[in-house]
Amino acid sequence: MVAPEQKANQQLSTLSRFINYFAPYRPDLPITIFFVLVGAFSQSIGPALIGWAIDRLIVGKNLPGLLGILGVLVVIYLIGIQAVRIQISRVGWMMQNILAQMRQDIFTKIQSLPISFFDQSEAGDLMSRLLNDVSTVNQAFGQTIAQMLGNFFSLVGIVIAMLIINPTLGLLANLIVPLMIITTSFFARLARSRFRVTRQTIGELSTKVEEDIGSVREAQAFNRVQLNIEEFASLNAANRDANVQAVAITAAFLPSIDFLNTLATGLVLAYGGYLAVTGAITVGTVTAFLL
Numbered sequence: 001m002v003a004p005e006q007k008a009n010q011q012l013s014t015l016s017r018f019i020n021y022f023a024p025y026r027p028d029l030p031i032t033i034f035f036v037l038v039g040a041f042s043q044s045i046g047p048a049l050i051g052w053a054i055d056r057l058i059v060g061k062n063l064p065g066l067l068g069i070l071g072v073l074v075v076i077y078l079i080g081i082q083a084v085r086i087q088i089s090r091v092g093w094m095m096q097n098i099l100a101q102m103r104q105d106i107f108t109k110i111q112s113l114p115i116s117f118f119d120q121s122e123a124g125d126l127m128s129r130l131l132n133d134v135s136t137v138n139q140a141f142g143q144t145i146a147q148m149l150g151n152f153f154s155l156v157g158i159v160i161a162m163l164i165i166n167p168t169l170g171l172l173a174n175l176i177v178p179l180m181i182i183t184t185s186f187f188a189r190l191a192r193s194r195f196r197v198t199r200q201t202i203g204e205l206s207t208k209v210e211e212d213i214g215s216v217r218e219a220q221a222f223n224r225v226q227l228n229i230e231e232f233a234s235l236n237a238a239n240r241d242a243n244v245q246a247v248a249i250t251a252a253f254l255p256s257i258d259f260l261n262t263l264a265t266g267l268v269l270a271y272g273g274y275l276a277v278t279g280a281i282t283v284g285t286v287t288a289f290l291l
Contacts, residue, residue: 021098028094035087036149042080044157048165049073051288059284084150091145099138106130122207132202165285169272173289176264180257187253194246201239208235265290 022029049069057066110126162170212219212228219225272286 021101022094025094025097028090032087032090032094033149035083035090037153038083039080039087039150040153040157042076042083043154044161045076046073047158047288047291048161049076050291051165051282051284051286054284054287055282056284087150095138095141095145099134102137103130103134106134122203122211127206127210129203132206133199136199162289165288166275166281169268169275169281169285169289172271173264173268175267176260180260183256183260184253187249187256191246191249191253194242194249197242198239198246201235201242205232205235205239208232 049072053066053069056062057069107130110130159170159174162173164170208231212232219228268286268289272281272289275281276283276286
């Protein structure tokens with residue numbers, strides 16, 4: 001059993017080694033972050049402009065002004081779309097180079113290990129590390145980093161805009177954020193254990209495939225074909241069940257977040273509608289908050 005302190009140190013060490021892969025691309029990071037900020041700005045400024053247009057232009061029946069603000073919105077959103085496209089392209093290029101280097105380093109490391117290591121390790125599991133685990137890193141970090149940064153800065157910009165427009169309504173709308181963080185943390189702990197099992201089962205399955213295909217002649221000669229099929233079916237079923245359990249966590253997580261999002265919308269609509277009816281705020285402000 002690994003002690004919590006030792007486990008934490010191992011995780012920090014692994015994270016540190018992973019971050020070192022970004023060192024050659026350090027000059028590209030500020031440029032990528034710039035485009036992330038541009039995309040986040042375009043997402044946060046749009047609702048505020050729409051709310052302003054409703055109160056100042058639509059209510060005032062200012063058609064030329066409305067067409068002008070629509071043109072501004074089109075330009076802002078086009079710039080945002082282009083910024084997101086560039087950031088996805090740059091992050092994708094960076095991550096594919098990093099993943100290629102990781103595969104090369106893993107393969108080089110395997111080649112340098114002593115023979116005794118291979119006596120204790122299964123070839124299929126090593127292949128799973130080289131192919132499946134690196135592929136998982138690609139799925140986790142390929143675009144997730146850029147999306148997380150973009151969403152974080154968008155959230156910060158939106159929260160600031162909300163508090164500037166109406167502090168009370170802004171605080172009410174963001175009361176859901178701590179609940180979202182708690183919910184995400186809860187499901188993350190569940191998902192971490194489930195997906196760890198999927199990595200183990202896919203390694204065992206890869207080992208079984210490698211061994212059985214490599215020894216198919218011996219299996220036929222000693223009449224072990226049916227036994228091999230049954231053993232593979234058992235491992236395959238275990239891998240299936242592990243993945244089903246992992247997917248079930250994800251399937252429960254997304255509706256939970258959607259429910260909290262809907263609850264936040266309902267709170268803003270109820271209290272914001274009340275403020276609008278009593279004349280405390282404008283309809284455009286409520287619309288901007290809902291957007």
